[in-house]
Amino acid sequence: MSKEILKYIFLLLLLPVLQEMIFNNINLFGYVNPTIFIVFVFIFPVYKNKTWILLFAFILGLSIDFLSNDNGINAFALVFIAYFRLTILKFIRGVSFDDVDEIDIKHLENLVMVFWIAIVTFIYSFIVFLLEQFNFHLLGQVLLKTILTSILTSLLLIFGMQLFNNKKSNVW
Amino acid sequence: MFQIFRFFSNNKSILLFLFLEFVSLVFIFRSHSYHQSKYITSTNRLSGYLITKSHNIKSYFGLKEKNNDLVLENVILKNELERLKQLNRPVSMLSVDTIRKYKFVSANVIKNSYHKRDNILTLDKGTLDGVKPNMGVILPQGIVGITINVSEHYSTVVSILNSKTSxxxxxxxxxxxxxxxxxxxxxxxxxxxxxxxxxxxxxxxxxxxxxxxxxxxxxxxxxxxxxxxxxxxxxxxxxxxxFEDLSALHSVYVVVNKFKDEQKELEDKSESQMNHE
Known part of the structure; x- marks a missing residue:
């Protein structure tokens, strides 16, 4: 387990750098940037308790906040989806509630994977933009940003994870 | 006692979840009052280093626009100089109080932001270059914002694209x-x-x-x-x-107002006197 954790610590350092150097500069339509660092929540293995993923999500979120002057918004949203990722997955698959720990996220059916990523990404973006605006009067704008950002992020994540999946044996 | 311990160990995940969300919320709410937005900022050395590197790569792509902007500014300044020469007075005499009052420090925007509700930018100049909190940041044709957090090499700016700026x-x-x-x-x-x-x-x-x-x-x-x-x-x-396109900021000027403290002190003093009476 400790060796596996090291791998994710490395990822924890790599993702903010990638996000800042590459993905924050895409600026589609002037302001839409994919938040690819949330891939962490989709590939982190399922353990009996959620301590590791919650702590890692918090640290990753805070690093992103530090880089983008966001004051804890990403930390909040990332911890949120990290906690509820399996609940959402179960909801999509329609599996009964007691086999939480046996879900193998590396071998999900393609369609389930696509829905999972899309829904979790949507929730994440919605929380981030809502906290950022801090104002329900601008809900239209929040929704527009959420939809555009989550579509772009989901597409990149699904595409990217498909790439990694093929070479999984030697990469991960 | 044992039961309390068991309660905690049984609900470890949800308690940790709630704790982390609570901490994040504290950060978020603190940041919503103007002067306390100093907990999570990019002025620390590591973030500063990273966004400077990222900015260096990006800045190559904007060299042409940057050049055009500079030429444009030069033209404006040249025209102004000509106009002052026409007045047949030494330039330095004309706006003597302005020259004495303000000093400008040039800086690069290494992290721009314009699509959030409360936008904060990061500059690559800090206390070592004479930048302090509460200094104006301007462009030749506009105002960018006011500095809040300043470290040795970096500073953050509350943009005019922010709900707290007026x-x-x-x-x-x-x-x-x-x-x-x-x-x-x-x-x-x-x-x-x-x-x-x-x-x-x-x-x-x-x-x-x-x-x-x-x-x-x-x-x-x-x-x-x-x-x-x-x-x-x-x-x-x-x-x-x-006038200025705040989505494409390159170089900006930080305004050092030499008499700011004096003016502020005087204003505060008068205000407190008024309140006493």
Whole structure:
């Protein structure tokens, strides 16, 4: 387990750098940037308790906040989806509630994977933009940003994870 | 006692979840009061290093625009110089108090932001270059914001594209004062408030910075009035089209107001005296 954790610590350092150097500069339509660092929540293995993923999500979120002057918004949203990722997955698959720990996220059916990523990404973006605006009067704008950002992020994540999946044996 | 311990170990995940969410929320809410947005900022060394590197890569792609901007600014300054020469007076004599009062420090925007409700930028200059908190940041044709957090090498700026900023401006034609704020819609327009109805405002009027602010010099061009909505003979909403494109910031100037502390002290003193009476 400790060796596996090291791998994710490395990822924890790599993702903010990638996000800042590459993905924050895409600026589609002037302001839409994919938040690819949330891939962490989709590939982190399922353990009996959620301590590791919650702590890692918090640290990753805070690093992103530090880089983008966001004051804890990403930390909040990332911890949120990290906690509820399996609940959402179960909801999509329609599996009964007691086999939480046996879900193998590396071998999900393609369609389930696509829905999972899309829904979790949507929730994440919605929380981030809502906290950022801090104002329900601008809900239209929040929704527009959420939809555009989550579509772009989901597409990149699904595409990217498909790439990694093929070479999984030697990469991960 | 044992039961309490068991309760904690059984619900470890949810307790940790709630704790982390609570900590994040504290950070978020603290940041919503202007002076406390100093917990999570990019002015620390590591983030600063990373966004500088990222900025260095990006800046290559904008060299042409940057050059054009500089040429444009040069033209404006040259024209101004010619105009002053025409007046047949030594330049330094003319605006002697302005020259003494303000000093400018150039800086690069290494992290721009314009699509959030409360935008904060990061500059690559800090205390070592004379930048302090509460200094104005300007462009040749506009105002960028006010510095808040400053470390040795970096500083963050509360943009005018932020719900907490309010800038003192005036009409160029008749010197009526108002304040400029931003409603969060588009980074190209800001909103003009508190302008008296007798100011005879028209679409196309130019706004410049007013002299009442301790952050900015007077007469910096800001934008033109692009839309006026009137309701019950009062101004309901006034849109101002900004001259500068805040989505493409490269180099900016930090305004060092040498008399700021003196002016602030005097104002605070008078205010407290007024309150006593």
């Amino acid at each position: 800038i003192n401006v005036k009409l160029k034609k008749n010197k009526h004062f108002g304040s400029l704020q931003w409603n969060g819609k588009t980074y190209k327009t800001a909103q003009l408030l508190d302008i008296p109805t007798q100011s005879n405002l028209k679409v196309g009027d130019t706004l410049v910075s007013g002299g009442q602010s301790i952050f900015f010099p007077e007469q910096i061009p800001i934008g033109i009035v692009s839309k006026i909505e009137v309701k019950n003979r009062n101004y309901e909403r006034i849109d101002v089209q900004l």
